Amino acid sequence: MLLHPAIMALLLLSLLVTAMLLPAALFALQILRHWNMQSGSARQLALERKTYLISTLLTWVFTAELLSLFLFIYSAEALSGQFVGAMCATGVLNINAWGWPTLWLKIVTFFAGSLWLIMNQLDNHGYDFPLIRQKYILLLLIVPLLLAGGYSQLSFFSALNPEVITSCCGSLFSADAQGVAAELSGIAPKNALLMLTVAALILCVTAYLVLKQGTRLTALAFSITALLFFAIALSAIVSAVALYIYQHPHHHCPFCLLKAGHHYSGYLLYLPLFVATALALPLPFIARCQAIPSLSATAHRWVKQLSRSSLALYLLFLVIVLLEIAASPLRLLSQ
Amino acid sequence: MITLSHVSKIYHQGQPNELHALRDLNLTIDAEGITCLRGASGSGKTTLLSLIGCLSRPTSGRIALQGQIISSFSERFLTDIRRHTFGFIFQRFNLISGLSVIDNVMIPAYPIAPDHDLLYAKATELLHHFGLATRLHSRVEWLSGGESQRVAICRALINDPTIIIADEPTANLDSKLTAGFLSLMAELAKNGKSIILSSHDPGIYDAQEINHLIEMRDGRLLSQT
Amino acid sequence: MNHFFSRQRYLIDYTLASLLRRKGKHATLLLIYTLVIALLASVMLFTEALRQESQLLLSDAPEIVLQRQIAGRHALVPVDYLEKIGTIRGTHQIEGRLWGYHYDATIKANYTVMASEEHALTNSEIIIGATLARSRGVAVGDMLSLSAADGGTFVFTIKALLPSTSELVSSDLVLMTPHALRLTLGIPEGFYTDVIIAVRNPREMQKVAAKLIERLPDSRPILRDEILRTYEAVFAWRQGVVLLLLVTTVLAFIIFAWDRASGLSAEERREIGILKAVGWEIGDILQMKFWEGTIISLSAFLTGYLIAYLHVFYGNASLFAPVLKGWATLYPDFRLYPVIDALQLTTLFCFTVIPYAVATLVPTWRSAITDPEEVMR
Ligand SMILES: Nc1ncnc2c1ncn2[C@@H]1O[C@H](COP(=O)(O)OP(=O)(O)OP(=O)(O)O)[C@@H](O)[C@H]1O
Ligand SMILES: [Mg+2]
Numbered sequence: 033m034l035l036h037p038a039i040m041a042l043l044l045l046s047l048l049v050t051a052m053l054l055p056a057a058l059f060a061l062q063i064l065r066h067w068n069m070q071s072g073s074a075r076q077l078a079l080e081r082k083t084y085l086i087s088t089l090l091t092w093v094f095t096a097e098l099l100s101l102f103l104f105i106y107s108a109e110a111l112s113g114q115f116v117g118a119m120c121a122t123g124v125l126n127i128n129a130w131g132w133p134t135l136w137l138k139i140v141t142f143f144a145g146s147l148w149l150i151m152n153q154l155d156n157h158g159y160d161f162p163l164i165r166q167k168y169i170l171l172l173l174i175v176p177l178l179l180a181g182g183y184s185q186l187s188f189f190s191a192l193n194p195e196v197i198t199s200c201c202g203s204l205f206s207a208d209a210q211g212v213a214a215e216l217s218g219i220a221p222k223n224a225l226l227m228l229t230v231a232a233l234i235l236c237v238t239a240y241l242v243l244k245q246g247t248r249l250t251a252l253a254f255s256i257t258a259l260l261f262f263a264i265a266l267s268a269i270v271s272a273v274a275l276y277i278y279q280h281p282h283h284h285c286p287f288c289l290l291k292a293g294h295h296y297s298g299y300l301l302y303l304p305l306f307v308a309t310a311l312a313l314p315l316p317f318i319a320r321c322q323a324i325p326s327l328s329a330t331a332h333r334w335v336k337q338l339s340r341s342s343l344a345l346y347l348l349f350l351v352i353v354l355l356e357i358a359a360s361p362l363r364l365l366s367q
Numbered sequence: 368m369i370t371l372s373h374v375s376k377i378y379h380q381g382q383p384n385e386l387h388a389l390r391d392l393n394l395t396i397d398a399e400g401i402t403c404l405r406g407a408s409g410s411g412k413t414t415l416l417s418l419i420g421c422l423s424r425p426t427s428g429r430i431a432l433q434g435q436i437i438s439s440f441s442e443r444f445l446t447d448i449r450r451h452t453f454g455f456i457f458q459r460f461n462l463i464s465g466l467s468v469i470d471n472v473m474i475p476a477y478p479i480a481p482d483h484d485l486l487y488a489k490a491t492e493l494l495h496h497f498g499l500a501t502r503l504h505s506r507v508e509w510l511s512g513g514e515s516q517r518v519a520i521c522r523a524l525i526n527d528p529t530i531i532i533a534d535e536p537t538a539n540l541d542s543k544l545t546a547g548f549l550s551l552m553a554e555l556a557k558n559g560k561s562i563i564l565s566s567h568d569p570g571i572y573d574a575q576e577i578n579h580l581i582e583m584r585d586g587r588l589l590s591q592t
Numbered sequence: 593m594n595h596f597f598s599r600q601r602y603l604i605d606y607t608l609a610s611l612l613r614r615k616g617k618h619a620t621l622l623l624i625y626t627l628v629i630a631l632l633a634s635v636m637l638f639t640e641a642l643r644q645e646s647q648l649l650l651s652d653a654p655e656i657v658l659q660r661q662i663a664g665r666h667a668l669v670p671v672d673y674l675e676k677i678g679t680i681r682g683t684h685q686i687e688g689r690l691w692g693y694h695y696d697a698t699i700k701a702n703y704t705v706m707a708s709e710e711h712a713l714t715n716s717e718i719i720i721g722a723t724l725a726r727s728r729g730v731a732v733g734d735m736l737s738l739s740a741a742d743g744g745t746f747v748f749t750i751k752a753l754l755p756s757t758s759e760l761v762s763s764d765l766v767l768m769t770p771h772a773l774r775l776t777l778g779i780p781e782g783f784y785t786d787v788i789i790a791v792r793n794p795r796e797m798q799k800v801a802a803k804l805i806e807r808l809p810d811s812r813p814i815l816r817d818e819i820l821r822t823y824e825a826v827f828a829w830r831q832g833v834v835l836l837l838l839v840t841t842v843l844a845f846i847i848f849a850w851d852r853a854s855g856l857s858a859e860e861r862r863e864i865g866i867l868k869a870v871g872w873e874i875g876d877i878l879q880m881k882f883w884e885g886t887i888i889s890l891s892a893f894l895t896g897y898l899i900a901y902l903h904v905f906y907g908n909a910s911l912f913a914p915v916l917k918g919w920a921t922l923y924p925d926f927r928l929y930p931v932i933d934a935l936q937l938t939t940l941f942c943f944t945v946i947p948y949a950v951a952t953l954v955p956t957w958r959s960a961i962t963d964p965e966e967v968m969r
Pocket of ligand 2: 412413414534535
């Protein structure tokens with residue numbers, strides 16, 4: 033275990049999150065067993081008041097998780113100086129088997145957390161807590177995810193061995209290597225950008241449908257395209273956009289983008305992409321809530337608002353990609 | 368129009384000190400004019416007013432406000448209804464000390480977040496109307512009892528409620544101020560507000576301004592006129 | 593959206609007014625909060641600055657330093673080693689260095705003495721670091737006597753002082769001609785202290801090092817990158833240890849904050865009850881309390897960080913330099929180069945503000961659920 037301040041901060045966050053999560057999970061069980069909106073009994077009143085505490089608690093939990101996603105990538109970046117072979121976060125994540133799972137769990141948690149928060153916010157607009165059960169069932173599903181994330185992170189840090197010679201982005205994201213990362217890097221930039229364009233077009237079409245009709249089906253279609261677009265966008269960053277930013281035809285790393293040396297352009301790319309996806313994923317669910325009497329008006333409005341903001345952010349992402357490509361002296365498509 | 372059917376309120380339910388503050392109450396309050404709740408101490412007047420005013424929820428039974436059943440609303444929505452429908456005047460004026468008169472008057476509107484200039488103008492106008500024009504920026508702890516009462520009335524009116532609830536509003540006033548208070552209420556009633564108040568002061572419940580009288584005993588309705 | 597913002601503005605207004613009304617209650621908390629942050633931030637800023645400093649120094653250090661070892665100890669390198677190394681592909685400069693430490697009994701400190709051919713020194717001239725000059729009370733043109741290895745004393749004229757851009761190392765430095773150095777430190781002709789080797793491509797460093805050991809089995813090549821890595825680890829570790837020690841402080845503060853937040857006076861309870869009775873909701877109270885926490889945390893964070901910044905970069909970290917620096921006895925009176933980085937800020941935030949927020953969560957909620965009915969009685 034390394035005694036790095038950022039690592040200590042991450043472990044502290046994970047400890048706090050766990051400490052807040054357990055009462056929340058217990059409360060979720062209580063809700064599922066005893067909730068009865070019709071009753072004015074003391075227990076029901078107490079439960080209702082406790083929902084405020086638990087929502088606040090969970091808002092903090094997910095904020096802390098978001099912070100810890102940043103901090104995790106950031107500290108991996110910062111630790112790269114201490115390991116032979118590591119030049120950026122990729123090298124550090126490669127040190128042992130827990131690095132990448134931790135990162136993925138944190139990303140999934142980010143999406144699950146935003147889903148929960150959006151659901152909670154929507155629920156607050158109904159006078160009879162219409163989503164209370166779904167909300168707390170979802171919470172019970174998220175709890176293991178968060179615990180797994182915490183465990184994975186702990187394992188990652190406690191197995192950080194400075195003796196290990198790790199391999200960094202140069203070898204992981206190279207067309208000659210094996211694995212998903214290598215395959216992504218192997219995609220020709222032209223194809224990757226083509227796929228991104230097609231995905232963007234489909235996204236616009238489904239967004240149009242949602243905005244026009246706002247039905248459950250169109251919302252589902254938009255959500256699925258958004259997820260696909262997310263995946264395609266990530267692979268396009270690795271296989272094409274990164275090359276333009278690094279001005280180097282073979283440097284595929286998704287993390288070096290975040291460095292000051294590249295004007296933090298990674299944040300410009302990732303932030304809209306992640307937020308847009310987080311807004312798009314709850315849509316089918318919200319569309320379904322249009323059928324609930326106490327929520328229908330709000331849900332109807334939200335479907336439009338969320339899909340509009342999500343689309344706007346995706347387009348922003350595309351604009352940034354275009355700007356990066358235009359600003360780079362590297363030319364990959366002309367050959 | 369407020370309708371209560373089979374409403375009970377039980378404190379400390381299921382515990383040894385269980386207390387039935389209201390028992391199976393059926394009551395319809397016509398919104399017009401001034402309604403007065405009369406009853407001995409402990410008969411459940413305050414409890415009833417807080418149920419009507421959406422400050423708390425009945426243990427069982429239904430309460431309907433203008434045809435809308437509110438007894439199973441969440442606290443968030445009850446508050447929302449309360450903000451727009453009710454204005455409250457308390458026995459102990461319950462002004463927030465340390466704040467100026469005008470701030471105290473504006474406080475109920477904060478969560479609704481109206482335009483600040485409009486709100487300020489409205490509060491000033493109310494205070495002018497109730498003869499407090501010179502005390503706008505005084506701190507509330509320096510006011511006399513009568514003045515405090517009028518600030519509390521202004522505060523109750525800031526969100527344009529349709530119903531004013533006053534729980535023993537004159538317990539801290541002398542008979543002259545009580546008469547003054549009643550005439551203010553009568554004026555409000557003439558302007559279309561409904562007023563529900565509770566009192567065991569004959570100066571109030573025997574006054575001619577009262578349109579309806581409801582008598583209570585031990586959490587039950589005794590008579591309604 | 594507009595409604596959301598104007599509502600927050602009202603809540604913030606109210607919060608500010610209520611904070612000002614209860615200055616006394618919040619002052620102690622704010623003071624302690626600020627001090628805790630200042631303490632933690634000082635540690636972080638200081639070690640981070642030291643780390644950067646050492647990195648800066650090493651950035652123009654030679655890629656490989658070759659030492660000779662006899663019986664596991666550092667020994668002088670014979671001149672003919674340079675020939676034995678000969679030419680290795682990828683290296684572009686191989687050079688013997690002369691340097692060593694000199695103990696000065698008058699001020700009980702070690703100097704680092706180095707041979708320099710750049711400054712056109714004569715055998716009786718030296719250049720010294722600014723701190724050294726200060727502690728010996730000498731200036732340019734003055735004489736400085738150093739005891740020699742054979743028991744005699746040499747008197748040098750100080751030709752110049754070293755610029756103090758990076759005083760951490762140069763402060764105790766003495767530069768003299770190779771000849772003078774051999775006499776002072778007692779290094780015989782035909783020997784060097786060590787050999788430096790410049791490597792063109794950093795990727796070939798390991799290969800060059802392997803070849804060196806092959807050709808000179810009693811030598812030990814030290815790679816710059818290795819030192820950098822060790823430094824990184826050591827500084828991070830030191831910072832970690834100190835933070836771990838400070839965890840108790842943070843914990844104490846958190847308990848204090850929790851206690852403060854739960855100990856609501858009757859008057860405050862009544863105020864919340866009134867707010868709820870006149871139309872505020874639990875959510876409004878929670879948001880107001882959120883702003884209260886934010887305002888307190890933000891003021892404490894900014895003030896604390898500012899204090900730490902001044903303490904470290906303008907006050908020479910006088911409070912704990914002795915603990916953290918661990919350098920020679922001769923403490924340089926140096927100015928660290930100010931660095932602020934996002935990772936550090938986030939870490940500090942995680943150590944102070946987040947625990948504070950979590951600790952005050954439950955008490956805040958408790959106060960927010962005060963029954964509005966209470967004020968009617
Ligand atoms: N929060 C509470 N917990 C327990 N008992 C309560 C509570 N509130 C009220 N009660 C009880 O309920 C009964 C009715 O109280 P309520 O305040 O409604 O009477 P009231 O008619 O307003 O009396 P008064 O004229 O003295 O104000 C009383 O016996 C009181 O002690
Ligand atoms: Mg009463």
